[in-house]
Amino acid sequence: MSDTAHDTAPRGDLFDKFQPIIDLRAGLLASGVEDPFSLVMEKVLSPTTAICNGRETILLGTYNYMGMTFDPDVIAAGKQALDDFGAGTTGSRVLNGTYAGHKAVEQALCDFYAMDHAMVFSTGYQANLGVISTIAGKGDYIVLDIDSHASIWDGCKMGDAEVVPFKHNDIEAMEKRLKRIPEGAGKLVILEGVYSMMGDIAPLKEMIAVAKANGAMVLVDEAHSMGFIGPNGRGVAEDQGVLDQVDFVIGTFSKSVGTVGGFCVSNHPKFEILRLVCRPYVFTASLPPSVVATAATSIRKLMHAGDKRAHLWENSRTLHKGLKDRGFQLGTDNPQSAIISVIMPDLERGAGMWEALLKEGLYVNLARPPATPANMTLLRCSLCSEHSAEQVQTIIGMFERAGRAVGII
Amino acid sequence: MTIDRAATADRIGALIAPFNKKGIAITDASTFSGDLEFDSLTVMDFVAAIEDEFDIIISMNQQAEIETYGQLVDAVVKLQG
Numbered sequence: 416m417s418d419t420a421h422d423t424a425p426r427g428d429l430f431d432k433f434q435p436i437i438d439l440r441a442g443l444l445a446s447g448v449e450d451p452f453s454l455v456m457e458k459v460l461s462p463t464t465a466i467c468n469g470r471e472t473i474l475l476g477t478y479n480y481m482g483m484t485f486d487p488d489v490i491a492a493g494k495q496a497l498d499d500f501g502a503g504t505t506g507s508r509v510l511n512g513t514y515a516g517h518k519a520v521e522q523a524l525c526d527f528y529a530m531d532h533a534m535v536f537s538t539g540y541q542a543n544l545g546v547i548s549t550i551a552g553k554g555d556y557i558v559l560d561i562d563s564h565a566s567i568w569d570g571c572k573m574g575d576a577e578v579v580p581f582k583h584n585d586i587e588a589m590e591k592r593l594k595r596i597p598e599g600a601g602k603l604v605i606l607e608g609v610y611s612m613m614g615d616i617a618p619l620k621e622m623i624a625v626a627k628a629n630g631a632m633v634l635v636d637e638a639h640s641m642g643f644i645g646p647n648g649r650g651v652a653e654d655q656g657v658l659d660q661v662d663f664v665i666g667t668f669s670k671s672v673g674t675v676g677g678f679c680v681s682n683h684p685k686f687e688i689l690r691l692v693c694r695p696y697v698f699t700a701s702l703p704p705s706v707v708a709t710a711a712t713s714i715r716k717l718m719h720a721g722d723k724r725a726h727l728w729e730n731s732r733t734l735h736k737g738l739k740d741r742g743f744q745l746g747t748d749n750p751q752s753a754i755i756s757v758i759m760p761d762l763e764r765g766a767g768m769w770e771a772l773l774k775e776g777l778y779v780n781l782a783r784p785p786a787t788p789a790n791m792t793l794l795r796c797s798l799c800s801e802h803s804a805e806q807v808q809t810i811i812g813m814f815e816r817a818g819r820a821v822g823i824i
Numbered sequence: 825m826t827i828d829r830a831a832t833a834d835r836i837g838a839l840i841a842p843f844n845k846k847g848i849a850i851t852d853a854s855t856f857s858g859d860l861e862f863d864s865l866t867v868m869d870f871v872a873a874i875e876d877e878f879d880i881i882i883s884m885n886q887q888a889e890i891e892t893y894g895q896l897v898d899a900v901v902k903l904q905g
Binding site (some may be wrong): 556561573577578579580581588591592595597628785789790 | 825855863865868870875876879880881883884886
């Protein structure tokens, strides 16, 4: 087979495996669409507005649910920590990288979740990678939802456990697989509170009951629910009254908390040993002092954010209804979280719609296969408690005009 | 009790039909990603159907070792044993 394009490339070019995605991207850009994956925010004006590619833009795809990024107390705490502790720790948590601020943010998490132990990682990705790959070992079984986040899958891949997926949110499929696991094997069930692609929630109450009845430990990723779902903002498990049944909650600082970092909270009596055996915790530098200071301040403020939560839910309901009424196909029949997912007919029109919205002055996330369930192209909208009621109406108007122009509604 | 390979192959053959959209003639050497053009979603649905039919688990780790139809039949025979 001859292929002239490859004549100048070295034989056995390791990049050949990326050719399909290179071609897909080239085809998309050749249609003249603005590159959806190279957007630059030149200036960030507030949690809800920025200058993107030279245009003032409403941000509707940031996961900045509670608008804490510009909270004055949060900013002040970060500046103070920079002055007092410097720009970075240059070290692992288990060596020279644990400062007073790291202990303080872990205490803030224990208080926020009313749990005994909290362990902070440098990112949410590393929290899943570390906890999953460490606690489920050779001979153990991980039973997980097929729509789990990439960090969960990568945690499974890094560990030595047998990995058994089941159909999204399918309680019966999960139960069948749990019952087929050999007698005596360790079992870990991994679920998410909110699934970020479609914005739907899990029936955690039922699923956790089944997991427990079959002798499994339960890990729930509450990255997209912290701060606004549940009476105290502890997430979907709290909202459904089963948080006490969850063995490990995984979360992130890069959504509602408004900075970067990841964590696991737990009541397991032996939890602290993870600090010595979890490689993605040990073999990396800890978070900068300014980051843990902003996170701790933000988490403590989120404990008393009832009004912001109420407004965020109002925004979610208004946007969901507004888009549904205008004929868009949405990921959920009713608003279940602060993510409203708009289903596009295909990648080409999805990218066209994304660009039309950007030109209207609206940024949303374009999500495409293979990150999406059922190979769908999605425009994911994540609302912020700082979006005003007027902004939400403006957003609906932008969707309507762009949808008509692209021929989606 | 030894599991009959032919009987297992018959049951898998019946399960694969709805996933074999192009009506490819399947032999033990047929590959799922190449000959049958299964994408990851199809693999997931097909594996779930086999797991339920035989009341077994084919973990992702085991799936990674299975490239051909013949290897799948062998694996299912073994998992029933």
